Structures are given as C-alpha cells and as structure tokens.
Amino acid sequence: MIQGTKSLEGKTAIVTGSGRGIGRAIAENLHFQGAQVVIADIHFDNAKDTADALGVGALAVHADVSSADAVSRMIEATLNEFGGVDILVNNAGTDKAVPILEMEEAEWDRLMNINLKSVFLCTKAALPSMIERGGGSVISTSSIVARQGAMNGGIHYASTKSAIIGFTKTLARQMADQNIRANCIAPGVIDTDLIREHMPNDMRTKIEGSIPAKRLGKTAEIGSVVSFLASDAASYINGATIDINGGFWIG
Numbered sequence: 001m002i003q004g005t006k007s008l009e010g011k012t013a014i015v016t017g018s019g020r021g022i023g024r025a026i027a028e029n030l031h032f033q034g035a036q037v038v039i040a041d042i043h044f045d046n047a048k049d050t051a052d053a054l055g056v057g058a059l060a061v062h063a064d065v066s067s068a069d070a071v072s073r074m075i076e077a078t079l080n081e082f083g084g085v086d087i088l089v090n091n092a093g094t095d096k097a098v099p100i101l102e103m104e105e106a107e108w109d110r111l112m113n114i115n116l117k118s119v120f121l122c123t124k125a126a127l128p129s130m131i132e133r134g135g136g137s138v139i140s141t142s143s144i145v146a147r148q149g150a151m152n153g154g155i156h157y158a159s160t161k162s163a164i165i166g167f168t169k170t171l172a173r174q175m176a177d178q179n180i181r182a183n184c185i186a187p188g189v190i191d192t193d194l195i196r197e198h199m200p201n202d203m204r205t206k207i208e209g210s211i212p213a214k215r216l217g218k219t220a221e222i223g224s225v226v227s228f229l230a231s232d233a234a235s236y237i238n239g240a241t242i243d244i245n246g247g248f249w250i251g
C-alpha cells in the first residue's frame with residue numbers, strides 16, 4: 001500500500017525499464033503522487049501492462065535506452081503526450097554474473113551500453129525540457145555493489161553502478177544553476193525477477209541471513225524513496241547517493 005500525500009501533481013516523469021520490477025514500483029509511486037508517467041521499456045508488452053494498470057496519466061513507450069535514436073523518440077513521445085519532462089528516473093539495467101577471466105569484450109560493451117551509456121543518453125535528451133520548465137530532478141539507479149563490490153554479479157555491472165555515482169555527482173554540480181538536481185539510489189538486494197533469475201536459492205538464503213533486516217527489500221520500498229527525491233521535500237538534496245538496503249551495507 002502506497003502512503004503519503006500527492007507531492008508531484010502537475011509533474012511529468014519518465015521511468016526507464018519500468019515494465020517490471022523496481023522501475024514498475026517507481027512508476028506506480030510517482031503516479032500515485034500525482035505525476036504523469038512515461039513507462040519506457042525494451043519490452044513493450046510489459047510497459048503497456050504497467051501503463052494500463054496505472055490508467056489515466058500513464059503512457060507506455062517502446063525504447064531501447066542504449067540507442068540514441070530510441071531515446072530521442074522516447075523524449076519526443078513524452079513531449080507530444082505531456083508537453084515536457086520534469087523528472088527522469090534512469091532505472092533500466094541488467095546484470096550477468098561472468099567472472100573477469102571469462103568475460104568477452106562484447107559482453108563488457110553490451111552492459112556498458114545498457115547500464116551506463118543509457119544514463120548519459122537519457123539525461124542529455126531530457127535536460128533541455130527541464131531547463132525550459134525552470135528545473136527538474138534526475139534520479140539514477142546505482143547499487144550496493146558500487147559500495148562493496150559485487151558478490152554474485154559481474155565486474156562490468158559493478159563498474160557501471162560505480163560510474164553512475166560519478167556521473168550523478170558531476171551532473172549535480174553542472175546543472176544546479178538551472179534548478180536541476182541529480183541524485184542516485186543504491187538499492188541492496190531487492191526481490192525482483194532480476195534477482196530470482198540470477199541468484200541461486202542457497203545464496204539468497206545466505207544473504208537474507210546476513211542482512212540486519214533479515215529479508216530482501218521490496219520494490220515499493222524503492223518507489224517511495226524515488227518519489228521523495230523527485231519532490232520539493234528533497235529540494236536541498238543534490239549529488240547524493242541514498243542507500244536502501246535494510247542495513248546490509250552501512251557507510
């Protein structure tokens with residue numbers, strides 16, 4: 001159950017990778033808070049399913065966020081439907097647990113494009129509308145692996161999630177004078193299909209036992225933090241990385 005007041009009335013948000021998982025929960029929370037939401041995903045059926053569930057004020061867009069052309073079409077669709085963009089959530093991402101000695105260059109490049117280049121492409125494409133509207137908020141999804149290294153995921157994955165923090169800190173400095181804030185979230189282990197597909201059951205049980213909260217995170221517990229970061233309640237938070245991990249990593 002989503003709780004809180006409607007803090008994002010009149011705002012338009014794009015959430016990449018929001019056909020399922022964390023992105024979907026982020027889109028649900030932003031929409032609940034009154035924002036119009038663009039559900040962008042490489043799997044259009046899932047994007048449509050999310051948008052249909054939300055109803056009025058939600059638009060499904062088919063986009064591969066690692067492609068500059070697709071990203072421009074995503075922004076164009078947003079401007080056509082809602083007139084601008086105030087909030088960008090760079091959530092789309094994937095992982096593959098390949099040890100470094102077995103990793104091919106093509107696999108390294110693939111993940112860099114999906115997880116990191118996409119953040120650059122989407123942010124650059126969304127900024128002009130935010131500037132025109134007098135401000136905005138960019139929230140990008142890092143990970144606990146940027147804090148402590150990947151236990152199960154790939155070294156390329158951890159590299160992209162660390163780079164997103166540096167990208168965000170620099171973006172925060174570069175855009176503050178345009179009233180545009182940039183922040184990261186760093187989720188711990190959140191119970192999504194990504195985790196179910198990549199993490200063996202025995203490892204899941206071991207990890208659950210090591211988390212002070214004694215459980216994996218829920219997607220809704222990420223959505224609420226993103227809505228807060230997007231809202232005026234977070235107007236003085238810029239360049240931050242917010243850890244959401246049940247105490248699994250404490251800096």
Ligand SMILES: NC(=O)c1ccc[n+]([C@@H]2O[C@H](COP(=O)([O-])OP(=O)(O)OC[C@H]3O[C@@H](n4cnc5c(N)ncnc54)[C@H](O)[C@@H]3O)[C@@H](O)[C@H]2O)c1
Binds near residue numbers: 064195
């Ligand atoms: N689940 C976790 O424990 C966890 C922890 C830390 C960070 N994260 C990050 O959170 C984000 C969401 O993870 P999730 O667990 O919900 O994963 P997920 O696989 O359930 O969902 C990812 C979504 O992104 C979409 N996507 C993938 N590639 C895309 C592309 N090129 N263009 C557009 N959409 C694309 C997928 O279709 C999917 O809908 C990712 O960036 C992930 O790295 C997840």
